[in-house]
Amino acid sequence: MHTDVTKSEDLFVHEDGFAFAGKHLLFDCWNASNLDNLELIENTLRDAIKATGATLLHIHLHHFTPNGGVSGVAVLAESHISIHTWPEREYAALDVFMCGGTKPELALPIFKKAFETNNIDVSEHMRGRLLTDMTPSSKASPCNS
């Protein structure tokens, strides 16, 4: 059964007449360095989480052998960050999905510095976008830790 939500319980983001679950940024990093450095990559994810104002719940990284590529995910109170690296291509694919009052775009300078590149393409996707006149119902969202 649904009950009407109060304003404070609706954790969808409201902007320009729309509500949405969160911003999902895809980062394609080219000419990138340090893509086989597991410790640097973990520190980079942690730095990005701090910079964006998010809260870390769980982090896991996997170092592929013998190639040196890394896959990593961080589960956040506000959604997630992931990274997958192809050192042989000097390429890394990251995504930062955040709801609530965080600022996922502030991860960009962290990634530029860590991977020593200015060649990063970013695309932004508003997940769960709907008109604000659609009625939300009860309870809270995954933005609540």
Added chain:
Amino acid sequence: MHTDVTKSEDLFVHEDGFAFAGKHLLFDCWNASNLDNLELIENTLRDAIKATGATLLHIHLHHFTPNGGVSGVAVLAESHISIHTWPEREYAALDVFMCGGTKPELALPIFKKAFETNNIDVSEHMRGRLLTDMTPSSKASPCNS
């Protein structure tokens, strides 16, 4: 130092004159059920991994209280799957990023069945897309477990 890669060492996907790291599908699920069911969601991620031909390395789910929303990630030999649910909106955001010979689009019927909805928007993003005449270099990629 880079050495030329042999065909078998280049794990970028080749298609229609382009190479790319992998397909990244974003699923926006509306009118969805079971979004607070942690066990069903974990089983759904595992079923999607099997259906797409991927290999699970690590899985982690977080159940938010008291709201019932779930965030989960699965790290794969071929990249990752993530899910974030907002039961109060009957909305879930999933993404399936896979490289190699997997078929991420085969996750769609799994999600439709699990969340009892046909209302799923899918957008596809070719990550790391480049012309195939750009020379890859040595070593393998995160698609190697």
